[in-house]
Amino acid sequence: MTSSAADALAGQPGPGPRWLGDLGQAALAALLALVLLPVGVRSVREGDVGTGWTVTLLGALVVLHLAVVVARRRPVASYAVGAGAMLVLVTGPDLSGLTANAAGGAFSPVLLPSSLCFFPLLYAVSARGSRPWPTIALGVALIGCLLTVVRIWSFSVPGLEWWTWRLILTTAMLAGTLAAWALGRFRATREAWIAELADRGAADERRRIAREMHDVVAHSLAVVVSHAEAGRLVVARDPDRAPEILGTIADAGRGALTEMRGLLGVLRDEAGSNAPQPGLDELPGLVAGVRAAGLEVAYDDAALPEARPPATVGLTAYRVAQEALTNVTRHAGPGARARVVVAREGTELVVEVTDNGAGPGAFAGSPGRGLIGMRERVEAVGGVLKAGPDPREGTGWRVHARLPWGEEDSRG
Known part of the structure; x- marks a missing residue:
């Protein structure tokens, strides 16, 4: 694997304007905050858990949403902060109040909607974190799933059998975690594959340029050298042939320069650089030039x-x-x-x-x-x-x- 492909797999930013990706990340964070945060803030404020825990839980919710904002630029750091905020929600006391009454009883803060922000954070570190952070993040997430399941194992939902609730809970936690992580790794692998294709294309282009340069320069220099070597002997005996020999050398040099300009023009993508390349119609002229070289x-x-x-x-x-x-x-x-x-x-x-x-x-x-x-x-x-x-x-x-x-x- 080439270096740029390895960098892509390690989580380096992919091609495209970086500010555009940051803008999309900020838009996602704003949408999540708009939809999820008001319910969480109201539930905590009405939760009757004391001033200390109220401030702590509100801080954890805000930190979760802020971590989503910087997840693209700082995936590992934002994930670490988000995991800490989730730990606060898991260990916090049950919330009561109007929201709890509607839910059928007091519930753990980890069931607040803002907890869903953890999945974008896991996706970010999986897609953009360098090795071994994606694997470490998955391990931390699975431990978090276990703690969450244990924490709310006894919680019940009206209208659901206890085993149904526990099955839904465990399946949702594992499925969300694995899906977020797998999607992130898929993105990283796809970017690495695209980078590998680009590197191969660049390598092929370098080989093509090397072939063109070799063909143009080697042939023209061979003609020039053969005429120059012959000229040293011929001119001494027949000075009148000097213009002919020098003219052939000049023609070979001019032909090489013309082809070189066309090739370099294509490399620079200049307008008007699409000079016709030689083909079968130019073969007789090529043979004639070699004959002239002796x-x-x-x-x-x-x-x-x-x-x-x-x-x-x-x-x-x-x-x-x-x-x-x-x-x-x-x-x-x-x-x-x-x-x-x-x-x-x-x-x-x-x-x-x-x-x-x-x-x-x-x-x-x-x-x-x-x-x-x-x-x-x-x-x-x-x-x-x-x-x-x-x-x-x-x-x-x-x-x-x-x-x-x-x-x-x-x-x-």
Whole structure:
């Protein structure tokens, strides 16, 4: 699990404006106070329990409602204060008066409506408290349930059998406690899951950017380096070719800068940054640029129809060919020849790049970033990539990609 997902599961605030959540919490507290608190205050004032207990019980009721206000920001502290207030209500003397007469007899203060505020407090610490506080809160709540049941076990409700009242009491206490705690843990788990998805999306985007940067920079630099190395030898013998060689280097650099600007523009989400990405139509130009760098390349797209696959598939095919030709330039050795074949076979687009160069020895050891990037790019569109020594020639290297054609573009 990533760090942000762990933070979410530990109870860190989720995405969205924090003030909006605080406003909702305050609205909930105000609603509970408006509905529940007046009955509790009247019952305590009429309860005939003495001045000391009257003040104490009224304070406990007010503290319960105030704890709900800050439960989102301070879940553990508000729960601890609320649990203390509930303990006061459980241990307080029975209340008499008009409310007691209507209820059929004196009753414990824990039966006052404001006791329901304990469930939002338990939910808050379960949803937003860091480990191990949610578990501790559940344990405290279950102990509180036991104390409450024992405290009002002998209380009776007119019209109900004693066993019915006790069954309702025990079931309601346990169900409310477990439901509040479970809902809180569900929210924490859901936020952690969302954070995990966001982290995975960011990681995928970083890999995609790394592939794009590698493909653009590696290919262009390979062309520039090969021309620069050849230029040192050629210019000494034939100075008139210097403008041609320098022009090719400049063209490769400008092409790389253009693609880099497009990529960086997409990352910045700039208006007008939606420059068209290369695809199958740009493959002949890619091959021509590699030929100009001194590599003999044959290109065959006779089996390719005029219609085009989706842009993502076309871009993947272009990048595969680009990276494969870059590897040929860098690894295949002097005098190497390459062949690029692009064809449609049924519902698949096939891209194959082969060379007659150094073969297995050229890629000894673990695969480089280029091969890994090619495989990730191909798998991202649902394709399959094979790269290794050419089994038909016994030497050289072969890159073979099969990509799903998908729905055709309107071009062609």
